[in-house]
Amino acid sequence: MSTNDALILLRSVVREIAQVDIDGLARTTTFTELDIDSLTVVEITTAMEESLGAKIPADVFAELATIGELEEQVVRMAGGPEAAMSPST
């Protein structure tokens, strides 16, 4: 999947699971600000991981707090499982 398609998929997954539209939001928007609790973040990332066949590393996952950080992981995963395992910058 292209990174663009992956980001489009992310938007629809977030809309479906959390009933939130992230289109056009600042990348620094936190899940807390959107009233998305971290357990719902799990549901979102799990759906993305299943679609992209890759995994967000546990350490990165424990700290995931903003839309931008989530998008960054989705882009990594769309680039293949190896890219997704490399440390986040």
Place this chain on the structure above:
Amino acid sequence: MSVRVRSPHARILGLGDYRPSRVVTNDELAETIDTSDTWIRSRTGIGSRHVAAPDDTVVSMAVEAGRKALAASRLSADSIDVVILATCSIPRAIPGGASMVAELLGCASPAAFDLNSACSGFCHGLEVAASLVCRGSARHVLVVGSERFTADWIDWEDRGVCVLFGDGAGAATVGPSSEPDIGPVVWGSDGSGARFIAVPDGDWAIRMDGRNVYRWAMTHVAPLARHVCDEAGVRPADLAAIVPHQANLRIVEAVARAVASHGAVVATDVVDTGNTSAASVPLALSRLVREQQVSSGDLVLLLAFGAGLSWAGQVVRMP
């Protein structure tokens, strides 16, 4: 070499439980820590938990639950050959608690040992008990899950952990059977997640990476529920009840969804018991019996998971 008389199969003979009388609500917790009933309920489903009194110890609670299980199975204490105490919250490693439980129940010098597989301890114990019975090493085994976290292992200022746990004990007696009434166990471990739930070096209280535990439970444990049914050769539609480890209502619901059995009752004891680790499955199961939500002969799916990481589950037939 000679072998003992074996039993072809094993079954649960009776159940018992013990819940400390003191109930602590979320609102009560919110008086001393920065939390709220809404926050706790929305994340975990927990509304209140039982908290041990000073004289409710891991051993004393196990004895109370064990006594009830013996009575329910009409067994005398001296017919118990092995006592297995599943616990991870006993305050001292030496001596283990199982021999004291046996002594206080009046068992006649049975083999007795503690089993620490944290929250999945009771389901591990059930498989060990069934194996002992089938090998002829024991005729009757008492398996007890008993935990007292709140006094010794919980930092009441760590709001990400202290709101989750409660105290209590649940027990089952296991004995011989002509039918396979304790199904094949599905169990395992993943030490790469050992740090997710742990008392870190130099610390004294349980600390948790709640997010990663939740992620693991949702993605790895919940799907195992179906596998437990398959191993037992039981169709989800044949289950009368589903008893997942009572850690978090959202995980309980995910396990139930994975099984997709429309008729089965789903245990939700977590709502007013919190997470009681090794005691959680037998507490929830005893409650289903008491509330007549399951009856004798019913098939029930058990699936527990927790620190280790570890998991174990099986289908059992109700006594």
